[in-house]
Amino acid sequence: MRMTTGDDDLAHAAAAGDSEAFAALLARHYDGLFRLSFRLTGKRDAAEDLTQDICLGLPVKLQSFHGKARFTTWLYRVAVNAAHDRRRRDATRGKAAEGWGEWEINRRAAAADTAKGLDWLQTAMTALPQELRDTAALTMGDELTQAQAAEVLGISEGTVAWRLSEIRKRLRTLREEELSA
Amino acid sequence: MTDPLDDLKAAFDAATRPPDTVKRADTLTRAQEIFDRSQGSAAPVRPRSDRPLFWAGIGQGAGQMFATLTSRPALTATTALVAIGLIALVPILRQGPQVPGLGVEEAEIAVRQQDKAVTGLDAATPEPVIEPMIMADESAPALDNRLRLGITEQRLQPSTSAPAGAARETFAMEADSAVSGLVLEHPAPMPDIAVRPEANTEAFANEDPNPVKVASEEPVSTFSIDVDTASYSVVRSSLMNGYLPPAEAVRVEEMVNYFPYDYPAPTADGAPFRTTVTLLETPWNSGTQLMHVALQGRLPAIEDRPPLNLVFLIDTSGSMDQANKLPLLKQSFRLMLGQLRPDDQVAIVTYAGSAGRVLDATPARERATILAALDRLDAGGSTAGQEGLQQAYATAEGMAEDGDVTRVILATDGDFNVGIHDPEELEAFIAGKRDSGTYLSVLGFGRGNLDDATMQALAQNGNGQAAYIDTLSEAQKVLVDQLTGALFPIANDVKIQVEFNPAEIAEYRLIGYETRALRREDFNNDRVDAGEIGAGHTVTALYEITPVGSPAILNDPLRFAAERGTAGDTDELAFLRLRYKKPGEDASQLIELPITPAMQGNGEESDFAAAIAGFGQLLQGSTYLGDWSYTDAIALAEPAIGADPFGYRREAVTLMRLAESLSQ
Numbered sequence: 001m002r003m004t005t006g007d008d009d010l011a012h013a014a015a016a017g018d019s020e021a022f023a024a025l026l027a028r029h030y031d032g033l034f035r036l037s038f039r040l041t042g043k044r045d046a047a048e049d050l051t052q053d054i055c056l057g058l059p060v061k062l063q064s065f066h067g068k069a070r071f072t073t074w075l076y077r078v079a080v081n082a083a084h085d086r087r088r089r090d091a092t093r094g095k096a097a098e099g100w101g102e103w104e105i106n107r108r109a110a111a112a113d114t115a116k117g118l119d120w121l122q123t124a125m126t127a128l129p130q131e132l133r134d135t136a137a138l139t140m141g142d143e144l145t146q147a148q149a150a151e152v153l154g155i156s157e158g159t160v161a162w163r164l165s166e167i168r169k170r171l172r173t174l175r176e177e178e179l180s181a
Numbered sequence: 182m183t184d185p186l187d188d189l190k191a192a193f194d195a196a197t198r199p200p201d202t203v204k205r206a207d208t209l210t211r212a213q214e215i216f217d218r219s220q221g222s223a224a225p226v227r228p229r230s231d232r233p234l235f236w237a238g239i240g241q242g243a244g245q246m247f248a249t250l251t252s253r254p255a256l257t258a259t260t261a262l263v264a265i266g267l268i269a270l271v272p273i274l275r276q277g278p279q280v281p282g283l284g285v286e287e288a289e290i291a292v293r294q295q296d297k298a299v300t301g302l303d304a305a306t307p308e309p310v311i312e313p314m315i316m317a318d319e320s321a322p323a324l325d326n327r328l329r330l331g332i333t334e335q336r337l338q339p340s341t342s343a344p345a346g347a348a349r350e351t352f353a354m355e356a357d358s359a360v361s362g363l364v365l366e367h368p369a370p371m372p373d374i375a376v377r378p379e380a381n382t383e384a385f386a387n388e389d390p391n392p393v394k395v396a397s398e399e400p401v402s403t404f405s406i407d408v409d410t411a412s413y414s415v416v417r418s419s420l421m422n423g424y425l426p427p428a429e430a431v432r433v434e435e436m437v438n439y440f441p442y443d444y445p446a447p448t449a450d451g452a453p454f455r456t457t458v459t460l461l462e463t464p465w466n467s468g469t470q471l472m473h474v475a476l477q478g479r480l481p482a483i484e485d486r487p488p489l490n491l492v493f494l495i496d497t498s499g500s501m502d503q504a505n506k507l508p509l510l511k512q513s514f515r516l517m518l519g520q521l522r523p524d525d526q527v528a529i530v531t532y533a534g535s536a537g538r539v540l541d542a543t544p545a546r547e548r549a550t551i552l553a554a555l556d557r558l559d560a561g562g563s564t565a566g567q568e569g570l571q572q573a574y575a576t577a578e579g580m581a582e583d584g585d586v587t588r589v590i591l592a593t594d595g596d597f598n599v600g601i602h603d604p605e606e607l608e609a610f611i612a613g614k615r616d617s618g619t620y621l622s623v624l625g626f627g628r629g630n631l632d633d634a635t636m637q638a639l640a641q642n643g644n645g646q647a648a649y650i651d652t653l654s655e656a657q658k659v660l661v662d663q664l665t666g667a668l669f670p671i672a673n674d675v676k677i678q679v680e681f682n683p684a685e686i687a688e689y690r691l692i693g694y695e696t697r698a699l700r701r702e703d704f705n706n707d708r709v710d711a712g713e714i715g716a717g718h719t720v721t722a723l724y725e726i727t728p729v730g731s732p733a734i735l736n737d738p739l740r741f742a743a744e745r746g747t748a749g750d751t752d753e754l755a756f757l758r759l760r761y762k763k764p765g766e767d768a769s770q771l772i773e774l775p776i777t778p779a780m781q782g783n784g785e786e787s788d789f790a791a792a793i794a795g796f797g798q799l800l801q802g803s804t805y806l807g808d809w810s811y812t813d814a815i816a817l818a819e820p821a822i823g824a825d826p827f828g829y830r831r832e833a834v835t836l837m838r839l840a841e842s843l844s845q
Contacts (some may be wrong), residue, residue, distance in 0.1 A: 014216075022216045026209055034200040039193055048201060051206045059216035121192035129603035140186075140193045156499060164186060171185030 007071040015062045022062070026055060029072075032143045033079055039137035040083045042125055054082045069151060076144060076152045080134060087130075109122055128167060135163040249482040291822065388695035390433075390803055393727075395736050397683035402691055403699040405711030406476065406675045406720045407432075409640065410659070411625060411633060413439035414649035416800060416833075420839045426800060430633070433797035434722065440793065440829050442786045445479035453671040454478040454714055456759055458776050461783045463725055464817050465792055465809035468733025471794075472689075472724040472776065473787045474679075474757065478671050480717035486669060489588070490542070490580040494573040496593035497531045497558060505651065506626040510592050511555050513624075513656030518552070520661050521545035528576045529554055532569025542580045570610070577619045586669055587619045588645065595635075596626040604635065612642045614709070618765075620670070624659070625649040637696070644673065644713050646778040647790030658827065672761040673767065674711040677722060678704045681755045685778075687734045688727040692794050704760060707769050714761070721790045725805070726754070753777055785821040789830060792818035796837055799844075811841035 005021075008027070013021035032056055037047035061078055065071070125133055138149040138158065146164075150157040329744070336524045394402065412435035421425035447455035454476050463469040493514070501507040523546035529539045540554035546841025573589045581587045611621050621634045633649075640647035648659040676699060681689050703709040714720060727733050759772040798806055815837045822830045 019213070019217055023213055024824065026212055030205055031200060035197050038197050044198065044201075048204050051200070052204070052211075055208050055212040056215055058212060059219045078618075115579075121189070121196055123194070124189060129606070132605075136189065142188045168185050168191070171189065178831060181246075 003122075008067060011062065011071040012064050012067060022059070024083065025071075026058070029075060030055065032141070033075070034110065035141055036076060036079055036137060037083070039140060040080070040134065042122070046086075050083055050086055052081075053086060054079050070148070072143065073151045076148075077139065077154075080138070080152060083134075088160050124174060128170060132163055132167050133169070135160060136167055139164065140175055174175050188559060236308075248577045259394055266338055281407070290508050293518050301593075327794050331601065334702070338843050372799065388698075390801055391691045391693075391695055391698075391800070393688050393690045393735050395688055395807070396681040396686045400683055401678060401680045401701050402689065402724070403676065403678045403704050404691065404694045404722070405699055406677060406714065407434050407694060407712050407720070408438055408714065408718055408720060409435050409637060409647045410439040411636065411647045411649040412436055414625075414655055415633065416797075418651045418834055420836050420843065425840060425843050428801045431800045432696065433801070434697070435693075436797040437693065437721050437723070437793045438719070439829075440789065440833070442475065442477075442721060442790065443823075444719055444786060445477040446477055447479045450544065452761070452770070452772060453763065454761075456757070456772060456774055457723055458757060458774060458780055459782050459784070459787055460754075460776075460778070460780050461787050461791065464795055464813060465806040466725070466733055468731040469725050469727045471787075471788060472679075472726050472755070474677065474722040474724070475786070475790075476714065476718075476720040476759075478714045478716060478718040478720075485583050486716075487586050488582075489521065489578060489586050490528075491521075492528045492530060492573045492580070492587075492589045494569055494575045494589055494591045495529060495531045495558060496591075498594075500627070501594055503627060506594050509650065509653065509656065510624075510626060511558065512653055513650060513660055514555055515552070515655055516653070517660040518545065518548060527551055528580065529558070530569060530573040530576060531558065538576060544577065570607075574614050574619060578617075581618065589614075589619060589621045589643070590624060591621060591639070592624045592626060593636075594625070598823045604638070608638060611639055613780050615644045620644040623647045626651075641712070642710070644670065644702050644710075646715070655815050658795060658829070669716040670713045670764050671716050671718075673716045673764055674707070674709075675759065675761040676709075676711045677719070678758045678760075679724065679776075680758070681726070681757050682751065682753055685729060685752070685754045687729045687731065690725045690811065692723045692725060693797065694722065698807050704758070707760075707762070707767065723790065723794050726756075785823045789818055789821035789823070792821060793833060796833070796840070800840065811837050815841070 005024075007025065010021045010025045010028075014025055023163055030051065034047055034051045037050040037054070038044065041047050058078070065074055069075075069077075125136070128136065135149065135153065138144055138152055139146060144152065146160050147157050150160040153160070202771050211721060252844060352379075361691070409432075412430060412432040415430050416426045416436065419430070443453055445457050447453065457475045457477070459473045459475070461471050461473060463471050495507075495510065497507070501510075518527070523544060525545040526542045527540065527545055528542045531537065531539055545551070570589075570591075573591075577587050577589055615621070621639060622645035623640045623643075625633070625636050625647070626649075636649075637648045646659075648655075650656050650659060655802050677703070679689075697712065699709065701710065712720075726736075753775045755776040757774040757776055759771075759774070760769040762769045792814050793807065794816070795809060799809075799811060799814065815834055818830070818837065822834065825831055
């Protein structure tokens with residue numbers, strides 16, 4: 001029965017102290033969060049860490065869930081903020097803040113059949129500025145619609161569309177460069 | 182050719198692997214433990230048919246209230262508090278946003294009608310605008326009243342007679358969950374500190390507070406001056422809304438520099454500013470002294486100022502459509518317009534909402550034209566960010582003539598989608614324009630989405646000021662009273678370096694300026710950018726210094742370190758070096774000033790600066806203040822208010838009182 005309960009109801013129940021609701025909510029969204037984290041960071045281990053950051057912070061964060069936005073929208077905003085926090089922390093520690101830039105090493109370990117695709121993805125993602133990378137990470141999954149991504153980023157849907165066209169433009173330029181190279 | 186976005190998506194899909202199952206289980210378990218711990222030791226809450234919907238309506242406001250309530254008496258009375266939330270909020274939801282307070286009668290009605298109210302509320306209930314629950318001056322009685330209300334009304338709450346209805350269908354009950362209990366038996370856990378409300382994407386730029394340095398190990402301290410004031414306004418806005426500001430929002434130097442000080446004025450010739458150093462007793466530590474470094478910029482006669490070209494780059498995204506944003510900006514703009522001279526020029530470029538130049542360069546004498554353009558500004562629409570910034574700079578360049586002062590003023594609530602996406606590229610662009618003579622100031626409006634970090638970074642790179650405007654009087658201060666200072670730089674790249682004499686000074690600590698630290702070698706490097714002083718500006722920096730032999734020394738001397746020799750038998754405590762560039766020049770000038778024990782002397786100005794520095798550190802939760810409290814800060818600040826023609830200092834004392842109440 002629980003599984004059919006909507007996210008928002010579960011979230012409100014969890015915010016009110018319902019432990020089972022919290023468990024159900026987390027189990028339902030862990031994988032999606034992980035996939036988003038991967039798209040945000042470009043590294044599997046960083047994605048695991050980021051997902052953990054988000055999940056462990058959630059009990060406190062949930063207290064500020066008021067149902068103004070849909071739970072998924074709210075959750076993905078929490079996730080994007082957590083990614084930013086992490087990036088900022090890494091930057092102050094003098095580590096490379098740009099996960100996708102470090103990806104080269106991991107790429108070598110990846111399965112051979114996907115290596116070519118990964119190579120291109122890696123090049124493409126590192127070529128994009130942070131803002132566009134975030135937009136890509138949010139919209140390239142199946143979890144969010146363009147409108148929801150806009151809400152998560154706190155920008156208008158038009159701006160998301162514009163950013164996507166900007167991404168398209170940059171990727172096209174990239175491809176032309178590859179072809180002419 | 183295929184769509185690159187599809188390729189990207191396919192590549193993402195191929196690259197994404199399922200999460201590690203062990204890690205997944207581990208994270209889920211740990212999160213659950215944290216969740217359960219945060220619920221206290223009580224037995225797990227039984228799911229009830231009514232709760233989700235119930236909280237969907239009530240929780241919106243209650244959560245906000247919990248999140249911003251920091252008063253300790255309120256926090257301890259948890260059960261009563263939840264009852265308050267219930268009673269206070271139900272009518273607010275029904276009656277609209279501006280209900281200032283509730284009578285007992287109203288509350289009773291609310292409780293009696295709750296059965297209906299609960300089922301009537303759904304998640305789509307318009308978001309209630311909850312006025313700050315704790316207001317200045319009336320916080321204590323108001324709270325008492327609510328507490329009393331909560332306790333007396335609690336028994337009236339429908340506990341076992343919760344309605345069944347639509348709720349039951351959407352939220353399934355488990356078999357054993359019909360056991361009744363108080364709905365509010367397990368109030369939401371309330372953390373001791375204020376949790377930022379949801380959807381708050383504010384980002385603050387800050388570093389950890391400067392630590393105490395040992396003078397013999399690190400005798401040289403270097404930093405850039407800072408004339409930003411945004412942090413003080415953010416602190417004020419938080420306190421006025423009834424919660425203590427987050428520690429990372431507090432930048433002590435910006436709080437201290439918010440206030441005009443009456444420091445000794447520079448002589449007619451010589452440097453454009455005068456440097457004064459005094460030593461005073463540290464209010465919070467009898468074993469140390471404060472070294473007070475004061476810079477007073479010259480105020481050139483207003484009539485002599487060069488013509489001014491201002492390009493306003495205004496964010497018109499939908500989020501600006503709030504009373505404290507675009508409308509406040511328009512009002513501020515009108516105030517400022519009255520201060521401009523007829524030959525000054527104004528242009529307006531908008532971005533994010535409606536994009537483009539809405540007012541070509543217009544002399545300030547054509548007041549009607551400018552005001553009409555201003556009135557046409559409208560927040561909303563979803564036009565994507567165009568080349569707003571480039572257009573603003575192009576406009577500015579078209580206006581500039583020799584000898585003019587040209588400045589772009591960016592007004593935003595946090596949307597920096599100005600046409601350049603890469604923050605570094607943006608900073609580089611602004612810095613490039615700075616070198617060609619066009620400066621950038623940033624005005625922040627509204628809270629919630631304010632990107633303080635970006636604001637500060639942009640203004641720093643643009644040789645401008647970052648100010649946060651929350652009230653019309655703040656607009657008056659930033660745009661009118663300081664029009665001359667904020668807009669006319671008299672010295673650029675002002676850097677301060679202090680070398681302490683380890684024979685006299687054992688330890689020192691620079692209070693604030695964390696985000697302005699420079700490397701020692703950058704002091705003499707004229708290519709390294711630093712802060713600017715505007716006409717008439719004052720800049721204050723405070724060091725807490727611990728003399729050799731003081732009982733307040735925190736670090737023991739090293740056993741194995743060689744004894745450091747000191748130069749001669751000088752009684753100098755420290756040596757101050759200061760570099761600045763005159764506007765338009767590339768080579769810096771050096772000012773040197775030995776600091777001797779004779780420079781003692783408390784005064785109103787330095788006392789007030791010390792009180793504000795102490796206040797800022799209290800808000801940061803600094804560990805260096807011992808048991809020095811808000812009460813002490815007030816006692817120190819009050820006699821030092823002085824003439825205070827604009828009331829800034831009196832306001833600061835009021836904020837200290839507020840902080841005192843909120844921190845208890």
